[in-house]
Amino acid sequence: MNHSLIYFDGVCVLCNNSIRFLLKRDHQKRFKLGFIQNQTTDKDIDSIVLVHKGKSHYYSTAIIKSLILLGGVYTFAVLLYLIPKQVRDYLYKYLARNRYKWFGKHKSCPIPPKDWDDRMI
DSSP states (O other): OOOEEEEEOTTBHHHHHHHHHHHHHOTTOOEEEEEGGGOOOSSOOOSEEEEETTEEEEHHHHHHHHHHHHOGGGGGGGGGGGSOHHHHHHHHHHHHHHHHHHHOBOSSOOOOOGGGTTTBO
16 A cells, blocks of 8 residues: 655654544555654655655645545545645644744654554554
8 A cells, every 4th residue: 555654743742632532543654754853855844745656746735635635524625725835824824833933842753553563653
């Protein structure tokens, strides 16, 4: 099975809760996870990257595509593409800039739960 990779901000409380949301609903185990803090890149990454079929998706597109990949009722997230990308990404980046202030920050990346062992890269 081809897995999609999600790199997320491991110290962000909102990001961790969002990943828990995805994994709880990912019954097909489509997603593998990694912490952005462990990645070296030339792109300024702010909180999530989805790598699906070799292509990297950032910001709001990464979230929408992740929901669509869950299948079922989450495929309706495709409707979010009706919102212009500039608007979606502006809102995403605003939330990302304020995520620690609004939702909190761990001192370090938390140890993933045991049931995530097969999901971590």
